Amino acid sequence: MNDFFVMIRRSLVGFLRQPAALIPSFAISVFFLFVYNGGLGSVAKLPGFQGSYLGFIIPVSIASAAISGAGLAGQALIRDIDSGYFTKLLLTPTRRLALVWGPMVAAAVILVAQVVAIVVIGLLMGLRSATGVAGLALVIGFAFLWGMAFAGFTVYFALRTKNAAAAQAATFIFFPLIFLSTTFVPLKYISAGWLKVAAAINPTTYVFAAMRSLLNEGWKAGPLLVGLAVTVAFATVTGALALYQARKATQLT
């Protein structure tokens, strides 16, 4: 039996046994969708706004679901380190990377499931994708990549601090990432200069832009390529950090 597979399955079972860790974050994502679509939907009537507000706001909901799903990876590692089970796993011949990849891949499965659920809810609410099913699949792909980038970040913090509270605190990066961006209105309508700057340097902005172009505008190479480049760069940085920290945590001292 492959140790990677054993570790992934075990992490998945762990997640499903603790629905309290899954349900609130998913509920927040759905909340974004209903409340902001209902409350801010008239933004779509502003001159120059392309497509539907639902198509505009659903990437926020998707990104939020992706982040919360990805955060599970770090939480799972912390739980194992806290219980001492991580050391027990280190005493087995399991490949060291499987110990870290297990929770990351399992978190990715949960993340994709949550994102698909959000997309389905969106479709039921009347979402129309300007690029059809292929565009929706790409949106989910973006969410996955972006979630994995965030998972790398939580894994890095979990292994670095080995402390549940500190790792929990690290997930608060969720708030600036999600909210200091073109979250509710397009960049051109943001009047506060500081928020414009924050949104411009926030990688989330470019992920939003790519998803929105797919849903509301049609096939446009510009936002897609920029979004892809930013996401891959972000994932590479956090992935390298996670890998470095995983090597350190599983290496003998």
Add this chain to the structure above:
Amino acid sequence: MTRATAPAHTQAMPDTVHARDGSDRSIVVERLTRDFGELRAVDGVDLQIPSGEIFGFLGPNGAGKSTLVKMLTTILKPTAGSATVAGLDISRQQGKVRQAIGVALQDVGLDPIMTARELLVMQAQLFGASTSAARQTATRLLETVGLDDVDPKKRVGEFSGGMKRRLDLALALAHDPLVLFLDEPTTGLDPASRMAIWDEVRRLNAERGMTIFLTTQYLEEADKLADRVAIINHGRIVALGTPSELKRDLGEEVVELSFDSPDHAEQAAAALADAAPECRLGDSGLRCYFAVAAHEVPAIVRALDQAGIPLRGLTIARPSLDDVFLRATGETMAEEASAPPDDEQTEEVR
């Protein structure tokens, strides 16, 4: 009172290096050393443990017990020296060592949201068993450690301390290891659970020929279970031998002298420097070691009388492993057992 000198512990390697089936199950430690910053936790330890031996490892808290076990089980790197376990080098063949050993460490935990069977199946799979073989192993081991009548849906988080210890032992056995490391396997357990673990350790050793390296803070445990015992203090082995050898080294008999106050005991130790050169201050008074105690009693009583120290009681007994420990470390095991828990001695089983 002079400090105890360590009995010679450089014994020749017994010639039963290989078990009946020819596999090497020995543990050979050479000048193994581990520093933590300025502190030398393990200081040039040498040990030769032949295949099939139950080896008891005793020492006060912080003496280096757990540090040595962590190095031998490949989760801590030695600063200097070397060791082989089952003939495999702990620094160069870590993967193979892990495959050959079963480990139940005191501060290593279990995942509380899994069931006992799930943990056992997973453990066997991580050691390379197929799913069906892993399931069979889990069934057999749950029976072995007496957890087969537990509700199969019960999660490990709801287990009692004794149940967790038994499950941990089962996990250590999931791949039928050649050498088993048990770090304080019965600390914090009730007498019945302790006996059950002892029986299991004896059975594994007798039936499967497993070499068992056991650390403990209970002298009784080492005395009952171990073929040989080592005592470690300040990172060095200060006594090594069979329990009866160690006790014999002290002299055949011990005279226990009790006093009304600790001051009197200390004064008595000084007054008896000539009459009883081998004395140690313990919890209960002064303990003096002789070949034949009855011959020395009149001289002891005379010396105390001359010094004007009132004696409350005098008993002649055979030395216990407590005496060995007291002599080797200058501390009593009882003091150690009641010391506040630190990372070597955690009361609560995680």
